[in-house]
Amino acid sequence: xxxxxxxxxxxxxxxxxxxxxxxxxxxxxxxxxxxxxxxxxxxxxxxxxxxxxxxxxxxxxxxxxxxxxxxxxxxxxxxxxxxxxxxxxxxxxxxxxxxxxxxxxxxxxxxxxxxxxxxxxxxxxxxxxxxxxxxxxxxxxxxxxxxxxxxxxxxxxxxxxxxxxxxxxxxxxxxxxxxxxxxxxxxxxxxxxxxxxxxxxxxxxxxxxxxxxxxxxxxxxxxxxxxxxxxxxxxxxxxxxxxxxxxxxxxxxxxxxxxxxxxxxxxxxxxxxxxxxxxxxxxxxxxxxxxxxxxxxxxxxxxxxxxxxxxxxxxxxxxxxxxxxxxxxxxxxxxxxxxxxxxxxxxxxxxxxxxxxxxxxxxxxxxxxxxxxxxxxxxxxxxxxxxxxxxxxxxx
DNA sequence: CTGAACATCCAGAGTTCGTA
DNA sequence: TACGAACTCTGGATGTTCAG
Numbered sequence: 001x002x003x004x005x006x007x008x009x010x011x012x013x014x015x016x017x018x019x020x021x022x023x024x025x026x027x028x029x030x031x032x033x034x035x036x037x038x039x040x041x042x043x044x045x046x047x048x049x050x051x052x053x054x055x056x057x058x059x060x061x062x063x064x065x066x067x068x069x070x071x072x073x074x075x076x077x078x079x080x081x082x083x084x085x086x087x088x089x090x091x092x093x094x095x096x097x098x099x100x101x102x103x104x105x106x107x108x109x110x111x112x113x114x115x116x117x118x119x120x121x122x123x124x125x126x127x128x129x130x131x132x133x134x135x136x137x138x139x140x141x142x143x144x145x146x147x148x149x150x151x152x153x154x155x156x157x158x159x160x161x162x163x164x165x166x167x168x169x170x171x172x173x174x175x176x177x178x179x180x181x182x183x184x185x186x187x188x189x190x191x192x193x194x195x196x197x198x199x200x201x202x203x204x205x206x207x208x209x210x211x212x213x214x215x216x217x218x219x220x221x222x223x224x225x226x227x228x229x230x231x232x233x234x235x236x237x238x239x240x241x242x243x244x245x246x247x248x249x250x251x252x253x254x255x256x257x258x259x260x261x262x263x264x265x266x267x268x269x270x271x272x273x274x275x276x277x278x279x280x281x282x283x284x285x286x287x288x289x290x291x292x293x294x295x296x297x298x299x300x301x302x303x304x305x306x307x308x309x310x311x312x313x314x315x316x317x318x319x320x321x322x323x324x325x326x327x328x329x330x331x332x333x334x335x336x337x338x339x340x341x342x343x344x345x346x347x348x349x350x351x352x353x354x355x356x357x358x359x360x361x362x363x364x365x366x367x368x369x370x371x372x373x374x375x376x377x378x379x380x381x382x383x384x385x386x387x388x389x390x391x392x393x394x395x396x
Numbered sequence: 397c398t399g400a401a402c403a404t405c406c407a408g409a410g411t412t413c414g415t416a
Numbered sequence: 417t418a419c420g421a422a423c424t425c426t427g428g429a430t431g432t433t434c435a436g
Contacts, residue, residue, distance in 0.1 A: 073424095084426085084427070085427095087427080087428080119426090121424095121425055121426075122425095122426095137424080137425075138425080138426090139424085139425090145424080199409085199410075200408090200409055200410075201409080203409090203425085203426080204408085204409045204410055204425075204426090205409095205410080206425095207409085207410070207411095207424075207425045207426080208409080208410040208411055208424090208425085209410090209411095210425095211410080211411060211412085211423095211424060211425080212411075212412095213411090213412075305400085305401060305402080307402085307403095314427095355408085356408095357407090357408090358407095
């Protein structure tokens, strides 16, 4: 029987090794050992922890999947509000944004960082002295749901930060939980084989998976995560967003490799166009690019509005649209008594969402267009979820 | 008067949970 | 077991308020 002293030493070695190989595999995507060798390390660790259960720590690689389903998710207050972003749909929207930023700052030029806008759900993860202690969904931006146990099941979430150039006492980071398209399709294949209902699209699949009360079920779902912002940091100074991303990488937090530093607004627009072309070749869904002012001091000076910062904007791609037909038009009464005309459509699949009704709430649009039952129309998903009629195809 | 900001409403899909 | 309500996620549209 191995002594407790020796066991402790070996356990620490094994954890370090496993963390390192997790990092190589899940963050860098460059494994150095075979799955079998990895499993062997894991098995050895499990056995030692069984012999000395008091040596088990919450950040041990064996503790990714918690034992008990939660009764409910507790509410967590974020270390800092998690904001959403204003949208830009055209180049001139982005140029206006750039002009406003420069005007407010009183400067001639501003450097930006541009990155793909991932289609998932955003979460906050808190690390205390390098150890993952709490994770939560965005919720209303101030309070979210505690999904710590579920986040721990995502292999790309380090349970402990990589040390090296030092780690902060407190670190709260923001990330986007996503499901890769091929994983999503494979999951649906499996669900159908089991006689269960397939999931509608990767984004909702990711959101739903993270909200399962039983972490064992979440562990079965192929989730991934990218990190893109430091919300709170104590014990270290960071002066621009680009460096913040560099720090995240050093700590073993996966950052999207398509992020780019842009010296002016023209470059952000070129970046957007490039990403629009690249969009279909990516393994995950994106619906635009995010453009952020690089200098954090500038960000602070620009400040925030109620729900979004003045220093960032989401430059959206044109929505994907499909053709269908209006079956009927009804008037819907909202819970405040608001009347909204709604087109009932022949159901059509628009990138994973079955659209069967679309509100005709855009007044300008209704005034210009003469929409009738039987018309062929093109419908798109605005904001990815809300269907709207974008074009009426008249058969005159 | 104009544009920005704000508050509120609303959309569809997924999950959970209560009820028939 | 089946169904629907209530909650979550996302973000677009609207009317009102406010500052320049």
